[in-house]
Amino acid sequence: MMHLISLKNIYSKQLPNMPKEYIVRLLLHYSHKSVVLLKRNGTVMGGITYRAFTPQGFGEIAFCAIASSEQVKGYGTRLMNYTKEYAVTMDHLSHFLTYADNNAVGYFTKQGFTKEITLDKA
Ligand code: ACO
Numbered sequence: 001m002m003h004l005i006s007l008k009n010i011y012s013k014q015l016p017n018m019p020k021e022y023i024v025r026l027l028l029h030y031s032h033k034s035v036v037l038l039k040r041n042g043t044v045m046g047g048i049t050y051r052a053f054t055p056q057g058f059g060e061i062a063f064c065a066i067a068s069s070e071q072v073k074g075y076g077t078r079l080m081n082y083t084k085e086y087a088v089t090m091d092h093l094s095h096f097l098t099y100a101d102n103n104a105v106g107y108f109t110k111q112g113f114t115k116e117i118t119l120d121k122a
Helices: 004-013 021-028 075-090 102-110
Strands: 032-038 044-053 058-066 093-099
Touching: 004 021, 004 032, 004 058, 021 032, 021 044, 021 058, 032 058, 032 075, 058 075, 075 093
Parallel strands: 058 093
Antiparallel strands: 032 044, 044 058
C-alpha cells in the first residue's frame, strides 16, 4: 500500500493534468494492477497501472511514469518490459492499448506501440 501511495505521488507530479482524485480512484481500484519499479533501497522510481480485460485478451494502460530524476536512463523501457511479461504470463493478455500524452508518443512508439489499432474490432 505504501508503494502504491508513493506511485500515486509520482503520477500526480508527472501527469499534472490528471486530477489527483482520478489517479487515486483507478490506482486503488481492484480492477487495476500496478507494476512498481523500486530502487535497491526500496524507493519507488515509477510504475505502470493497467486494467486487464482478460476475456478480450488486452490490457489498457491508464498511467505510466518515471520520477523526473530517473527519466531517460532506460528505466521506462525496463518497466514496460516487466509489465508486458507479467501481463502475458499472469493475465494471458496479448495486447496493450493506451491513450498516451502527446509528449509520450515517442516513448510508446519505441516500446512497440502503434497509432493504428491492429486488434480485431470485435
Ligand atoms: N518523447 C520521446 N522519446 C522519449 C520520451 C519522450 N517524452 N521519453 C523517453 N523517450 C525515449 C528515450 O529517449 C529512449 O530512446 P532510446 O531507446 O532511443 O534511447 C526511449 O524513449 C526509452 O527511454 P527510457 O529511458 O526507457 O524512458 P524513461 O525512463 O524516461 O520513461 C516516460 C519514459 C515514462 C515517458 C517518462 O519520461 C515519464 O515519466 N514522463 C512523464 C510522464 C509521462 O508523460 N507519462 C506517460 C503519459 S501517457 C500515459 O500515462 C498513458
